[in-house]
Amino acid sequence: MIQANCNRCGKIWQVPDAKKAYSCKECGGQVNTALVCHHCEEGNPPDSLFCEKCGQELGVDSVQTNQATEEDIDFRLAKNELARLRRAVHAVRSFYIITAVFSAFFAVIGFLLMLTSPEPGVVLAFLVTLCVLMANIAGALRVTKEPFFWALSIASLNTIATLLILPGRGFIFQVAIVTIAVALWACVSKAGRAQKILDAHPNLSLSRSGTRPNVQQTHVGKSRLGRQAKKKRKELLVLGGIIAVVLIVGLLLALLVTADPTVDKKTQAFEEAWLKNDTIALSNLFAPEKRAKGSKNLARTMQRRGWTERPPTIGEAQIETEGKNRASVTYKIGSGQLITRWKLSTKGQWQLLSVETAGFVALSGPEQSIARFKSTWESADTIGLIDSFALEQAGRARRIISRAFRRPGWQDNPPKFLDYTIDVLRDERIRVTFRMQGFEMPSTWECRSPFWKIVRLKIPRP
Secondary structure (H helix, E strand, O other): OEEEEEOOOOOEEEEOOOOOOEEOOOOOOEEOOOEEOOOOOOEEOOOOOEOOOOOOEOOOOOEEOOOOOHHHHHHHHHHHHHHHHHHHHHHHHHHHHHHHHHHHHHHHHHHHHHHHOOOHHHHHHHHHHHHHHHHHHHHHHHOOOOHHHHHHHHHHHHHHHHHHHOOOOOHHHHHHHHHHHHHHHHHHHHHHHHHHHHHHOOOEOOOOOOEOOOOOOOOOOHHHHHHHHHHHHHHHHHHHHHHHHHHHHHHHHHHHHHOOOOOHHHHHHHHHHHHHOOHHHHHHOEOHHHHHHHHHHHHHHHHHHOOOOOOOOOOOOEEEEOOOOEEEEEEEEOOEEEEEEEEEOOOOOEEEEEEEEEOOOOOOOHHHHHHHHHHHHHOOOHHHHHHOEOHHHHHHHHHHHHHHOOOOOOOOOOOOEEEEEEEEEEOOEEEEEEEEOOEEEEEEEEEEOOEEEEEEEOOOOO
16 A cells, blocks of 8 residues: 545545556545656656656656645635634633523423423523524534634624623623634634635535545635635625524514513502592502501591592692602602602512601691690590590400599599690601609600591509
8 A cells, every 4th residue: 555645635645556547535636646757748656767668767746646736825825714712612602502502491491480481581582592592502513614604693693682781790700701702803803804715615614624524625716716706705694694683683673572561550540549549459469478467558548638538639749759669659749748669579560568648747746636635634534535545445445444534533523634745756747745743754656637636655663
């Protein structure tokens, strides 16, 4: 067996006869090591000194048949350049594979979430992730065949994603994703050059061997080849632009559909339920963990305000957001305000946390209500005293008053008030301390429009 080199790809082969020409199994080139006599043009083994046919000396004028032609030199240069570009194309392929792995991971999580809570946002996120997974698998498989198109696609998609997630991130994260985007666009230019070489030499490939087996090299005129390559690049650019536009529209639609809902719809539902005095609808607006307590507090507020039968008309909603997951909505009601506080749940729904009132002024100041209580106390009018208490405190008031006036001498001659002091605890809530001969009696009052009512009274022990 004799060693021989292919005149196109340079691969070394073992051939049985040095005088015969063989076809290269890799690129289809010619494998031959014979020396051709300049006198009789007979082929001779490469180590021959004299021609076996005519006996002439095989000197420097003899021609070796595997000497490269102009096309062969161009082929070898193209193969060497393609070998240098292979690393950039394979880097894009690795990026596709890594992205596919992450997409598969998130697709599995999205599928499990979809089984537990099949909401539209979860289903859409799963479908988008599945489409990204399919696109990445296709890119990983086809990028070595069509490097320019698939490199352009992943670079465009990565750039769009970078522009969407870049704001508000940390500096290190921003530098990292921008570096990845720049590196991908650098790979696009190299992939474009690799695509041009593959178009000019169909028997070359981006595989390890660098050639496609059983593909014959065809030589086409340079002008025609240039026109074909230019036309193909133009088609790829148009197709890449269409893909980029589709990706942008798809991302914008996905962001629009999966965006967090605003609190406006829930405030409209609250306003409608408030005007209809629909306590059940109002209760359903509360978060599950706040529903019992919130409904009870709301019912108490409406009762002490006298809104049980007919709630007052509320003004225009003034919305103030507190971060992404919190909001407070204020309504104007007469001289006061109705304040509702909301939160965004993990399922993307706004839920009511509390309903508060502020700024309401009673038709009369606390002095008139205090004077009425003082008068009924000194006259031992137990019914009038109980009426001074808030409605929800009526049962407790009866026990307190009954116990107090069972003391010796109090029923006929209760102790007189010397004076009292008022301390403001918070809006619409005060502490009134009554001073009597030898002791003090503290009480807590709240504004229950249109009067002030006692919510707590502590009668000292004798």
